[in-house]
Amino acid sequence: MKFIDHVEIEVAAGKGGDGLVAFRREKYVPAGGPSGGNGGRGGSVWFQPTERLQTLLDFKYARCFKADDGKRGGPNNRTGHSGEDLILEIPCGTMVYDTDTDELIADLVTPDDTFLIAKGGKGGLGNQHFLSNSNRAPEYALPGLEGEIKNLRLELKLLAEVGIIGLPNAGKSTLISALSSAKPKIADYPFTTLIPNLGVVRKPTGDGTVFADIPGLIEGASEGIGLGHDFLRHIERTRLLVHLIDVNSENPVHDYEIIQGELSAYGKGLHDRPQIIGLNKIDTIDEETQQEILTQFQGLTDNRIFLISGVTGLGCDRLLQEVWNNLDRMKISEIEENASLLMTNS
Template structure:
């Protein structure tokens, strides 16, 4: 499945139906009078969150969504039928922006949540509405009003509780594959992961927690360098960051500082999010090196430091136990 997390669409609400001019023409009713009905309201465009969707791929091929127009009024004071609303399904975690003003219109987070994005036009008034003592036989009616038209930008932010971060080749994809049933593409070169991978990890209670393997960040990511903003936004909603450090790298401390600087530069409170630091690939280095690294990291952070090997599954039980402990102490994030 192709992962698409940004899309721009146009939504067009239905036009209201026209009011009509009509008069009563009934037997034994000598003075008929106006009887033109009002037009029906145009359909609105409504977005609805669907848990089964994981991507905005559908909007790559369909970009204009129109609701049905209202029907014109009828004789005998009959109001025209309302136009049908257009319902558009989007993945949970979709933020909706006005593409012209950049204003946030709404945030669709929970399954079934809806958001009205374009109001249908009002139906026009029939000539009966204009009956008065001065005008007993009005011969005019009003047309229906146009519905709203808007350009929207849809931005999908993954709804994962745990975000796995780190430089390319830190072992994030290997870890999420070891912890869950996710099967991401894994290879021994940078930027193997070009899309976020999601995996559900079961708690001892049986509940599932979503982990997100966020593609490798690099220096300057907060300024859009590399994959930059394409993926930093996906950790905005995570409650916990699992920072993976490749202990076989040339300078693990510099790697750690690079990611921390990017989180701070990006803002939105990411640098204050609870973190667990996991030294990965410990099967490939000596204990003495691990001890020295631990000593140096304790000078830089108060975060919990664990030692694991995603390949051999060493230390993963201890890692998950710490993740559950931190999540139990962390309140769910308020969605802006």
């Protein structure tokens, strides 16, 4: 399945049905009055987030989506049928922008966030509505109103609590495959991963947490160089970052500083996001070299640092436990903050 995370589309609600001009023609009723019915309402367009989808591929090639028009009113004061609403399923985490104004219209995160994006036009009034003492036989009705038409940009930001970041070939895909059932492409050359990979990692309690392997981050990614600019947006929703460093690199500290610089340049709070540092591939170097690199990083950052190997699993349990501890602390802090707000408002 091809990963598509931003598209531009047009949605059009249905036109309301026209009102009808009609008169009663009944036996023994010599002066039948107006009986034209109202037109039906045009169908509306809705967005329905769903967890079944992980890409905007359905909108890549079909760019125009239109709901049904309402039907014309009928005789004997019968209202026309309303047009069928059009319900478009989108992945959870999709942001909807107005292309013309660049305004954020909706951020649809959960399946409960069903959103009316384009309202159908009202049906026109039949001539029955224009009967008056001065006009006993109105011969006109109103046309139905046009439905809303909107040009939209959809941007998908993956819903993952933990984002795994690092330079190409740092071992991100290997780690997510070791921790979860995800099976990303893995090879010994850079840019093996061209799309974000999601994997569900189970806690000891049985609950699942979604991890995302974010590809394509290189120097200049925040300015559109490489693939990083396309995928930095996916880190925005994460609560915690695991930053992997390849200990076989010529300068692991410089690699760390490159990614930190890109997070800072991109903005939107990414540089201040809680991080855990994983010095990866320690199975390929001796213990003395491991300690030298660890000492360098301990003088560089206050973040927790772990020596790990995604291939052998060495140290991954300790890193994973630190992830759970961080997420638990965040949830407790949120609960306390919400309770404090409730106390203040009451």
